[in-house]
Amino acid sequence: MRLGIIGCGAIGTFIAGKVDGGDVENIVLNSIYDVKVEKAYMLYSSLSRKPFVASDFSEFMKSDIDIVLEAASQEALKSYAFSIFDAEKDLVVMSAGALADDAFRESLFKYVKDKRRMLYIPSGAIAGLDALKALSNVKIKSARLVTRKPPSGLGSKSPEPEVLFRGSASDAAKLFPQNINVAIALGLAGDMLDKLEVVIIADPKVKSNEHKIEVKSEAGDLRIALKNLPFPENPRTSFLAALSCLEVLRSLGKNIVIGS
Secondary structure (H helix, E strand, C coil): CEEEEECCCHHHHHHHHHHHCCCCCCCEEEEEECCCHHHHHHHHHHCCCCCEECCCHHHHHHCCCCEEEECCCHHHHHHHHHHHHHCCCEEEECCHHHHHCHHHHHHHHHHHHHHCCCEECCCCCCCCHHHHHHHCCCCEEEEEEEEEECHHHCCCCCCCCEEEEEEEHHHHHHHCCCCCHHHHHHHHHCCCCCCEEEEEEECCCCCCEEEEEEEEECCEEEEEEEEECEECCEEEEEHHHHHHHHHHHHHCCCCCCCCC
8 A cells, every 4th residue: 555644743753763663564655745855855865665756746746645644733634635635545644633613524424425435533642543433322411631731832931830721622722722632533433523522731741642531321331541752852742642543553454453
């Protein structure tokens, strides 16, 4: 399977390196694209098997690829997703926050089905999506996500813990597009976007990105706590998010898939 990557930042670079090193079975990296062309060429220079470097999106889409990894931004996903499916490519998205836009999400999901393509949304920086997908079959009474990050990852300069946001998952993803894609993945997995409360805290006392998930349902209660290390080069990106993307790509070449 021939992979194309849009976005040559922390996650795009990580995935490209893994594919280039032969760590992803049955996938080869054919093309890369970034609106900042110098970033694409920086990634290109680090790889042993040189992919095609596209100068623009149109050129990228003309390259020989089967599946696209979007690791750029919510704006990129909104701009390119429909064209990717029109070209009969499948898509892995990291900027799940774009799906907070109800009109865009509903239109995109319908388009994917009509085109009979595949849209993959990795779990990102959280865990438990398999359990949440199972719980979506019963009534979910309440759901809450508390995200606590170092101030540098949230643009805060407060010397004390500061609540930057409290509200819906959709609003959180719109206001913190580089930090809270997890809220949308969580809400979609449990079919509970309208019930999910999100709290975002900048805390100088923590060194990792922390997420606490609490869900109450007819089938029982779910509590998950994670402490994720950020990428050294980009404190807004969780290392676990990149690993979840890697696992999605690895699963494409497997005959046995564990978990829902």
